[in-house]
Amino acid sequence: MTAGEVGELAREWQTLLAGLLGLGGGVLAYIGAIRAGRRQVAAVTNQIEDARSARRQIDERRLSVIRWRSGPRQTGSLQP
Numbered sequence: 001m002t003a004g005e006v007g008e009l010a011r012e013w014q015t016l017l018a019g020l021l022g023l024g025g026g027v028l029a030y031i032g033a034i035r036a037g038r039r040q041v042a043a044v045t046n047q048i049e050d051a052r053s054a055r056r057q058i059d060e061r062r063l064s065v066i067r068w069r070s071g072p073r074q075t076g077s078l079q080p
Contacts, residue, residue, distance in 0.1 A: 001009075
C-alpha cells in the first residue's frame with residue numbers, strides 16, 4: 001500500500017465513524033423527544049384529572065348547600 005492509499009482509507013474510516021456518531025446522536029435525540037412527549041402527555045392527563053376532581057368537589061359543595069337550604073319541611077319529614 002502506498003501512502004496515498006493509506007490516507008484515503010483513513011479518510012473513509014473517519015467518514016464512516018462520523019456517520020455512525022451522527023446516527024447515534026440522532027437516535028438519542030429521538031428517544032429523548034419521545035420521552036419528553038410522554039411526560040408532557042402524562043402531565044396534561046394529570047392536570048385534566050385534577051380539574052375534574054376539583055369540579056366534582058365544587059359540585060358536591062353546591063349540592064350540599066342546596067340540600068342544607070332546602071332542609072326539612074314544616075311537616076317534619078327529612079329530604080334526601
